[in-house]
Amino acid sequence: MNIILLGPPGAGKGTQARRLVDDRNMVQLSTGDMLRAAQSSGTEMGKRVADVMARGELVTDEIVIGLIEEQIETVDAAGFIFDGFPRTLAQADALGELLEKEGETLDAVIEMKVDDEALVARVTGRSTCANCGEVYHDETKPQPADGTCAKCGASEFKRRPDDNEDSFRTRLLAYYRDTSPLIGYYYAKGQHVAVDGMADIEAVSAEIKEVLDRA
Ligand code: AP5
Numbered sequence: 001m002n003i004i005l006l007g008p009p010g011a012g013k014g015t016q017a018r019r020l021v022d023d024r025n026m027v028q029l030s031t032g033d034m035l036r037a038a039q040s041s042g043t044e045m046g047k048r049v050a051d052v053m054a055r056g057e058l059v060t061d062e063i064v065i066g067l068i069e070e071q072i073e074t075v076d077a078a079g080f081i082f083d084g085f086p087r088t089l090a091q092a093d094a095l096g097e098l099l100e101k102e103g104e105t106l107d108a109v110i111e112m113k114v115d116d117e118a119l120v121a122r123v124t125g126r127s128t129c130a131n132c133g134e135v136y137h138d139e140t141k142p143q144p145a146d147g148t149c150a151k152c153g154a155s156e157f158k159r160r161p162d163d164n165e166d167s168f169r170t171r172l173l174a175y176y177r178d179t180s181p182l183i184g185y186y187y188a189k190g191q192h193v194a195v196d197g198m199a200d201i202e203a204v205s206a207e208i209k210e211v212l213d214r215a
Pocket of ligand 1: 007008009010011012013014015016031032033035052053054056057058059060061064083084085086087091122123125126127135136137138140141162171197198199200201204
C-alpha cells in the first residue's frame with residue numbers, strides 16, 4: 001500500500017508518518033528529511049538548497065523527483081508513505097509515472113486539514129530528537145522532564161532553522177500556491193480523503209487507520 005500525507009506546514013504529516021512506520025511496517029519517504037540529511041552531510045546539493053529551505057521556498061522539482069526516484073527504485077518496502085511529496089503538479093505527475101513503472105499503485109491521498117491559525121504555533125513550538133527524529137512540541141507534546149527522548153533515550157534535541165514565523169509564512173504561501181491544487185487533482189482521480197488534523201494526535205491516527213483499513 002502506498003499513500004500520500006498531504007497538508008500545510010505543521011499539519012502533523014511527519015508525526016503520523018512515524019506512527020504508520022511503527023504500526024504498519026511502511027517506509028516513510030520525507031523529501032524534507034532527505035534534503036536536511038543532504039545539508040548535514042555537506043553534499044553539493046545540500047549546500048545549494050540550504051538557503052532556499054531556510055527561507056521556506058520550494059526546492060526545484062528536478063531535485064526532489066530525483067530523490068524520490070532513487071528511493072522507489074532501490075528500497076524494498078511493504079508500502080511507502082510520501083510525506084511532503086508531491087508538492088507541485090509536476091511532482092504529482094512524476095510520482096504517478098514512477099509508481100506505474102514499478103507496477104505499484106497509489107492507494108490513498110490523505111489530506112490533513114488544520115486551521116491556519118493553529119499552524120504557526122505548531123511549527124514554532126516544535127523540536128525533534130537529534131538521534132531518532134521523534135517529534136515534540138513545547139505545549140502539546142513536551143520533551144520528557146528528565147531531558148531524554150521518550151523513544152530512544154538520547155538527550156540531544158534540535159529545532160529547524162525554518163521553524164520561525166517569517167519562513168513559516170513563506171511555506172504557507174507556497175502550500176496554497178503550489179501544493180493545494182493537488183487536492184483537486186487527487187479528488188478528480190478518486191484518491192483524495194480528508195481527515196480532521198485539528199483532533200489530538202491519537203484521534204488523527206485512529207482516523208487515518210480507518211481510511212487505510214477501507215483502502
Ligand atoms: P518539510 O520538512 O516537508 O516541512 P513541511 O511540509 O513544512 O512540514 P513540517 O515538517 O513543518 O510539518 P509536519 O506536517 O510534518 O508536522 P509535524 O508532524 O512535524 O519541508 C521543509 C522544506 O523542504 C520545504 O519548505 C521546502 O523548502 C523543502 N521541500 C521538502 N519537500 C519538498 C518538495 N517535495 N518540493 C520542493 N521543496 C521541498 O508536526 C508539527 C508540530 O505539531 C509538532 O511539534 C507536533 O508535535 C505537533 N502536532 C502534530 N500533530 C498534532 C496534533 N494533532 N495536535 C497538536 N499538535 C500536533
